[in-house]
Amino acid sequence: MALVELIDVHFRYAGSEEYALRGVSLEAEEGEFVLLVGPSGCGKSTLLRVLNGLIPHFYEGDFRGVARVAGLDVPKTPPHVLARHVGMVFQDPENQLFLSSVEREIAFGLENMGLPRSEIRRRVREVLELFGLEELKDRAPYELSGGQQQKVAIASVMALEPRVLAMDEPTANLDPISALEILSLVSRLTREKGVLAIVVEHRLELALRFATRMVVMDGGRIVASGDPRRVVLEASRLVGFPPVVVAHQLLRNRGLIGGAPPLTPEALSEEILGVIGWRR
Amino acid sequence: MEAIVAEDVHFSYDGLQPVLNGVSLVVRTGEVLALMGENGAGKTTLVKHFVGLLKPRRGRVLVFGVDTREATVAQLARRVGMVFQNPDHQLFAETVEEEVLFTLRNMGVPPHEARAICDAVLREFDLARYRDRSPYSLSVGERKRLALASVLSYDPDVLVLDEPTAGQDYFNKSKIARLVNGLKRRGKGVVVVTHDVEFAAQVADRVALMAGGRVVREGPAAEVLTDAQAIAAARLTLPQIPAAAAILRERGVKLSRIPLLPGGLYAEVIALLDGGAP
Numbered sequence: 001m002a003l004v005e006l007i008d009v010h011f012r013y014a015g016s017e018e019y020a021l022r023g024v025s026l027e028a029e030e031g032e033f034v035l036l037v038g039p040s041g042c043g044k045s046t047l048l049r050v051l052n053g054l055i056p057h058f059y060e061g062d063f064r065g066v067a068r069v070a071g072l073d074v075p076k077t078p079p080h081v082l083a084r085h086v087g088m089v090f091q092d093p094e095n096q097l098f099l100s101s102v103e104r105e106i107a108f109g110l111e112n113m114g115l116p117r118s119e120i121r122r123r124v125r126e127v128l129e130l131f132g133l134e135e136l137k138d139r140a141p142y143e144l145s146g147g148q149q150q151k152v153a154i155a156s157v158m159a160l161e162p163r164v165l166a167m168d169e170p171t172a173n174l175d176p177i178s179a180l181e182i183l184s185l186v187s188r189l190t191r192e193k194g195v196l197a198i199v200v201e202h203r204l205e206l207a208l209r210f211a212t213r214m215v216v217m218d219g220g221r222i223v224a225s226g227d228p229r230r231v232v233l234e235a236s237r238l239v240g241f242p243p244v245v246v247a248h249q250l251l252r253n254r255g256l257i258g259g260a261p262p263l264t265p266e267a268l269s270e271e272i273l274g275v276i277g278w279r280r
Numbered sequence: 281m282e283a284i285v286a287e288d289v290h291f292s293y294d295g296l297q298p299v300l301n302g303v304s305l306v307v308r309t310g311e312v313l314a315l316m317g318e319n320g321a322g323k324t325t326l327v328k329h330f331v332g333l334l335k336p337r338r339g340r341v342l343v344f345g346v347d348t349r350e351a352t353v354a355q356l357a358r359r360v361g362m363v364f365q366n367p368d369h370q371l372f373a374e375t376v377e378e379e380v381l382f383t384l385r386n387m388g389v390p391p392h393e394a395r396a397i398c399d400a401v402l403r404e405f406d407l408a409r410y411r412d413r414s415p416y417s418l419s420v421g422e423r424k425r426l427a428l429a430s431v432l433s434y435d436p437d438v439l440v441l442d443e444p445t446a447g448q449d450y451f452n453k454s455k456i457a458r459l460v461n462g463l464k465r466r467g468k469g470v471v472v473v474t475h476d477v478e479f480a481a482q483v484a485d486r487v488a489l490m491a492g493g494r495v496v497r498e499g500p501a502a503e504v505l506t507d508a509q510a511i512a513a514a515r516l517t518l519p520q521i522p523a524a525a526a527i528l529r530e531r532g533v534k535l536s537r538i539p540l541l542p543g544g545l546y547a548e549v550i551a552l553l554d555g556g557a558p
């Protein structure tokens with residue numbers, strides 16, 4: 001079932017001359033891990049704001065088009081109702097955190113959902129452990145490192161167990177191992193629980209391997225969408241390449257290698273073994 | 281030349297929990313030092329000492345020979361420019377242009393020069409078309425670039441960039457990498473705090489790995505960033521090219537060295553082919 005359906009969505013921020021979204025259409029189903037990429041300023045965060053209703057409900061401006069999420073008509077549905085279905089991790093975690101402690105921060109959304117006390121306690125404990133935040137649970141968010149804040153922001157959204165998970169550069173401040181752990185957790189939720197994840201990420205070297213689909217935006221439009229191995233080339237014109245793709249291209253330009261680019265060091269080394277005629 | 285010297289720096293925010301446990305580190309002019317390591321290791325805390333925003337509880341930090349306890353933040357800022365991990369902590373002007381002009385004014389740059397410098401840095405960072413907009417209406421990546429533009433505008437001797445590539449695509453990242461290399465060639469000292477191993481591979485001369493408030497490994501980038509064990513211990517991953525090269529070695533391919541960048545790996549492959557069978 002399509003959990004997200006955008007048809008010809010336009011949006012212009014009040015006070016801006018240009019449209020930040022110019023006719024975006026996107027359909028995404030349960031179980032997908034959609035990697036959303038594009039140059040800085042192309043409208044990725046703006047698109048995510050449509051999914052949880054911040055646009056058009058909080059941001060003033062011109063909105064046109066159809067936006068349906070989990071069967072709800074976004075412009076007609078209050079954000080707190082959308083919030084039951086769409087979890088949003090914002091690009092700057094610090095601005096998302098406002099309570100006096102990590103534990104309160106994580107419990108807050110659950111309390112708003114009206115869950116029973118015991119269930120709230122269970123889920124808070126679970127995500128604190130999952131994200132390695134137990135020791136920090138009594139700290140205020142402003143007493144945390146940048147990466148710790150980002151983990152808290154992600155944990156508090158994950159605790160809500162939303163069907164649609166919209167994540168705006170969730171790993172920008174995470175060390176690579178934490179980034180991989182969190183992206184694989186998201187990937188597992190898509191496969192096992194049918195969650196739809198829409199993840200904006202610039203760090204393709206970390207995120208690409210988890211994507212089931214890659215969507216590329218440019219200038220407020222979607223310009224490519226599909227199999228990550230194919231689309232990564234399309235995207236590279238706009239956002240550049242991860243190093244394994246650069247290496248692959250160098251070898252391809254020498255006529256040594258062909259086909260789709262590798263997405264991981266493992267895949268690159270396999271191709272190189274082929275090039276040098278290595279036999280075990 | 282030694283620009284910043286940290287000697288046995290100890291620090292705690294609350295006086296109880298130690299956050300820096302005796303850090304000694306030197307930042308030199310004409311060199312890029314990458315400071316890396318797991319979340320909460322103490323990187324941001326350490327670099328805030330370099331601009332005097334935090335003062336050591338024990339040990340000392342010298343900036344061009346001056347103990348940071350004996351200088352004001354404003355004095356230190358003239359020589360050491362810092363871009364914060366969260367750009368919102370340093371943006372406050374009404375417009376993008378004002379942001380840069382304000383910094384320049386503050387640093388004593390005469391108005392007639394400030395104008396031209398401001399135009400140039402806004403163009404450099406692809407922000408010129410936003411000059412009259414509020415910084416808060418920019419996308420996050422654009423805000424980070426504005427913070428960078430603003431600090432680079434007054435040309436301090438040392439730059440401390442806390443996660444400069446967060447939120448930047450590969451093109452912008454390469455641009456920042458070129459910029460950092462340019463600064464180095466002009467004799468500036470640059471400290472980049474980064475989780476981005478690919479970026480570090482592109483710019484760093486030296487890498488210091490931090491864990492638990494200590495520097496646990498320090499050395500030339502080509503050594504540290506290809507040292508699988510040290511990298512794993514710091515919760516980093518090998519950059520992609522050293523990772524691919526390490527797999528080739530494991531499979532018995534004879535590489536003359538573990539390259540850091542795609543060009544290096546390419547050269548190794550060509551050498552193998554020219555040299556006949558592996």
Ligand SMILES: Nc1ncnc2c1ncn2[C@@H]1O[C@H](COP(=O)(O)OP(=O)(O)OP(=O)(O)O)[C@@H](O)[C@H]1O
Pocket residue numbers: 013014016020038039040041042043044045046047091416417418419420421422447
């Ligand atoms: N609140 C706002 N008011 C006016 N313009 C805005 C606002 N937020 C964003 N914009 C503009 O809309 C465009 C799209 O911004 P958006 O934040 O969606 O980009 P993005 O793709 O997420 O970029 P980044 O990768 O840098 O985060 C940009 O030109 C930006 O300057």
Ligand SMILES: Nc1ncnc2c1ncn2[C@@H]1O[C@H](COP(=O)(O)OP(=O)(O)OP(=O)(O)O)[C@@H](O)[C@H]1O
Pocket residue numbers: 142143144145146147148173175293294299317318319320321322323324325326365
């Ligand atoms: N204002 C503060 N008050 C109390 N503790 C703090 C404060 N800021 C940071 N800390 C703690 O100090 C330690 C080091 O934080 P710091 O911000 O220096 O880490 P970092 O290496 O920059 O991490 P990251 O990669 O996540 O940005 C962390 O355990 C953090 O929780």
Ligand SMILES: [Mg+2]
Pocket residue numbers: 044045046091168419420421
């Ligand atoms: Mg954004």
Ligand SMILES: [Mg+2]
Pocket residue numbers: 145146147323324325365
């Ligand atoms: Mg930090």
